[in-house]
Each structure stands twice: as structure tokens, then as C-alpha cells.
Amino acid sequence: EIVMTQSPATLSVSPGERATLSCRASQSVSSNLAWYQQKPGQAPRLLIYGASTRATGIPARFSGSGSGTEFTLTISSLQSEDFAVYYCQQYNNWWTFGQGTKVEIK
């Protein structure tokens, strides 16, 4: 099973600042990596697939990069609605999720 490790567990950021979230796979997943956003009481929402392609309707301030085992989600200028938990997920070998990064208001 491919293990996905996200860091940090919690990220404290002020509105308008940049947030950088990391995700590492225990073995190469090529570009078969997705990012999801989850707010309290809601289902996850797809943000990024193919490591760097924004899903339909996702603002340009969200960007993804990386391939192989190292991936990054960047939120260029945090808006109030962006404070949430973010999960990475590999789909190269069935499916596994990371443990999540909580982005909180500083």
C-alpha cells in the first residue's frame, strides 16, 4: 500500500498570505495525485487532479505541482473561505489519502 504523508499537520496563515502544503508518497505515483478541500460538516471537494490541473470552477489562486513522490499545493493569497482541511490522494495504485493539513487563521 502506498502511504501518503502530509506536512505540516497544521498551518497558521493570515488572510492574504501564501500557503504551501506538502505531500510525500512512499513510492512513485507519477502524476496520479489529487488534492481535496474539506470544510467542517461537508464532503471533500476536488481541487486539483493530475498533480497540477485545477478542477472545474476552482480559482486560479490554487495551484499544484510535483511528480513522483513529492507534491505541493499552493494557495497564493488566502481568502476567508480557504480555511479548511486539505487532503492529498494518490490514485496510481488504487487509492490512499494523506492525513490532512489544517489551514487555520493566524
Place this chain on the structure above:
Amino acid sequence: QVTLKESGPVLVKPTETLTLTCTVSGFSLSNARMGVSWIRQPPGKALEWLAHIFSNDEKSYSTSLKSRLTISKDTSKSQVVLTMTNMDPVDTATYYCARIPRGWYYFDYWGQGTLVTVSS
């Protein structure tokens, strides 16, 4: 408009079998190269993939839970059913169904989730 909706019991007793149903609309479960997964999330914890069924009826299960899970679909009813045997309090979680789009393997649409509590 694609939607998925989970249904099932809110409370089950330890050792009982859980049966959850995912009813989909806006697409067909027979569409080639599409599929539906079940994913769960214990309160305050991370997401865990459980099982998947493809349009061709191929199935896949989480290695750690494989012995307890069965996934099936009824295309005519637009439903995907998950059964999990021998429920335990640690199985208390919100259970989601989610779709993979044609030719891809990420989850583009999710149901709202259903909270299942395991307690005597």
C-alpha cells in the same frame, strides 16, 4: 447534474452487518470506464478508502478490510451497495460514496455522507 446520496442506518450494534446504499443520478453506472467508491472518515480523522466498483463490475477492496467488505451495484436502480460485516465501535464514521469520471481515477463528485455510529 451529477449527484450521489448515501443512505442506511445511523446506529448499528457491535457484531452486526452494516448495509449502505449509494443512489446516483446524472450518470449511469454502466457508463464505460466509470466507477463508484466508498470512503469513510472517523470523527476528527482522515479519509480512508474502502471499496470500489467499476462499470464492468470489476471490484477492488482495501487490503486491511477486504475480509469484511462486499460491494455491488444495481444499474437499473442506479445504486451501489456496500456491506461491512462484524461492525465494531472503531467503525464509527461518516461514510461517503464518490464517483470517478470516465478514464480517470480521482473522485470528482461526492455524496454528502452518512454518519454511522456503532454502539450497543
